[in-house]
Amino acid sequence: MITQILVFSPLIMLCVYQTEQTYFLQTDFINKINEEATTWKAGVNFNPKTTKEYILHLLGSKGVQLPNLSNSKLYKTNDVTYEKLIIPKKFDSRKQWSRCTTIGRIRDQGHCGSCWAFATSSAFADRLCIATNGNFNELLSADELTFCCHLCGFGCRGGYPIRAWNYFHRHGLVTGGNYNTTEGCEPYTVSPCPYDKYGNNTCYGKPIEKNHNCKKMCYGDKTIDYKTDHKYTRDYYYLTYTSIQKDVLVYGPIEASFNVYDDFLNYKSGIYVKTENATYLGGHAVKLIGWGEDKGIPYWLMVNSWNEDWGEKGLFKIRRGTNECGIDNSTTGGVPVVF
Numbered sequence: 001m002i003t004q005i006l007v008f009s010p011l012i013m014l015c016v017y018q019t020e021q022t023y024f025l026q027t028d029f030i031n032k033i034n035e036e037a038t039t040w041k042a043g044v045n046f047n048p049k050t051t052k053e054y055i056l057h058l059l060g061s062k063g064v065q066l067p068n069l070s071n072s073k074l075y076k077t078n079d080v081t082y083e084k085l086i087i088p089k090k091f092d093s094r095k096q097w098s099r100c101t102t103i104g105r106i107r108d109q110g111h112c113g114s115c116w117a118f119a120t121s122s123a124f125a126d127r128l129c130i131a132t133n134g135n136f137n138e139l140l141s142a143d144e145l146t147f148c149c150h151l152c153g154f155g156c157r158g159g160y161p162i163r164a165w166n167y168f169h170r171h172g173l174v175t176g177g178n179y180n181t182t183e184g185c186e187p188y189t190v191s192p193c194p195y196d197k198y199g200n201n202t203c204y205g206k207p208i209e210k211n212h213n214c215k216k217m218c219y220g221d222k223t224i225d226y227k228t229d230h231k232y233t234r235d236y237y238y239l240t241y242t243s244i245q246k247d248v249l250v251y252g253p254i255e256a257s258f259n260v261y262d263d264f265l266n267y268k269s270g271i272y273v274k275t276e277n278a279t280y281l282g283g284h285a286v287k288l289i290g291w292g293e294d295k296g297i298p299y300w301l302m303v304n305s306w307n308e309d310w311g312e313k314g315l316f317k318i319r320r321g322t323n324e325c326g327i328d329n330s331t332t333g334g335v336p337v338v339f
Contacts, residue, residue: 022046023262024262025048030042030043033266039270039272040269041268041270045266045309047195055281056281057111057156057157058284059260059282059283060158061159062116062160063161063330063332064257065326075238076240076247077240077243079250081250082243082250089293091290092289092290092301093126093290097126097252099134100126100137102125102129102137103126106315107305108179108193109142110203111206111207112146112208113154113208114190114305115285115286116158116160116257117146117159117164119256119286119287120145120161120165120332121139121145121164122140122142123253123333126253127333128140132338138183139176140175140231141174141184141187141188142176143187143188143212144173144186144214145164145173146211147212147214158283161255161332162236162238164332165236168231168232168233169232173231173232174226175229176220179192185221186215187220190209190212231337233336239333241329244328244331247333248288251333253288255332256300257285257286257327257332258286258326259280259325260281260284260325261274261278261279261280261325262279264325267310270317271294271299271317271319273318273324286303289301291320298320299319299320300319304316
């Protein structure tokens with residue numbers, strides 16, 4: 001007879017505990033970040049009980065890349081409207097185009113890796129508002145993009161931002177606001193994940209949202225005609241680092257993808273710079289709306305899609321000019337068609 005002896009070491013127990021509790025959301029991890037980071041502050045954005053699986057499902061961009069690995073023809077390096085542009089030291093699209101209220105709206109992608117759809121559709125909506133001098137001032141449908149653009153990727157399990165802009169160019173995109181509204185033709189149908197009165201994330205313990213069926217009809221504002229509601233871009237492109245600011249100055253916000261590390265989840269303020277021992281988690285897409293400089297450190301100004309409970313009320317800054325987490329190399333855009 002063979003007797004098995006099970007030995008539980010403190011180290012094994014610690015690993016199990018940290019895996020279950022998501023180690024990078026714990027107080028000691030946050031405190032360690034604040035000891036190391038010099039340009040930003042960390043704090044609590046997620047309930048420490050939130051699982052790592054849930055966090056990973058928020059990261060859905062497959063657009064972080066190196067320029068030499070992509071089709072060089074898709075890179076926009078010049079535009080006739082770039083000529084004689086003076087790049088300001090500080091710029092905020094919300095202030096420049098204050099009539100376009102969509103620019104500063106903070107949204108919630110819910111338990112779905114649709115960040116790529118939110119970042120691109122939101123930037124497209126902003127650009128359309130700017131191009132029409134504020135006559136068009138509403139959100140475009142992240143729902144249609146997430147669940148109808150099958151060539152874009154995998155819906156709630158991630159997608160490619162450049163393919164989203166291609167979809168706008170070829171197929172167009174209808175209007176559509178937030179969850180549980182009748183705003184636009186196709187509002188978002190994935191519920192948000194706010195915190196309840198006890199501090200618990202309302203999506204905690206739930207599986208990732210399954211991809212919905214593509215609905216080629218208006219189910220929000222049913223008075224809208226589905227076919228004629230589609231908005232288009234004349235093109236789609238990557239931007240080189242030297243053309244990002246020029247394109248934003250002329251046309252408005254763009255999409256930006258970057259590599260997310262475990263320290264980023266705890267961002268609260270300042271200019272994010274990855275700490276030395278941070279661990280890679282996945283790719284994420286956000287909206288780039290401006291830039292600036294603080295204490296000699298240049299930064300990009302970003303709009304996230306994890307609701308206003310995260311970061312600086314849904315926004316964050318990240319170091320500019322050093323390709324922090326791959327962000328300087330991974331931006332996309334397109335110019336709206338205005339009739």
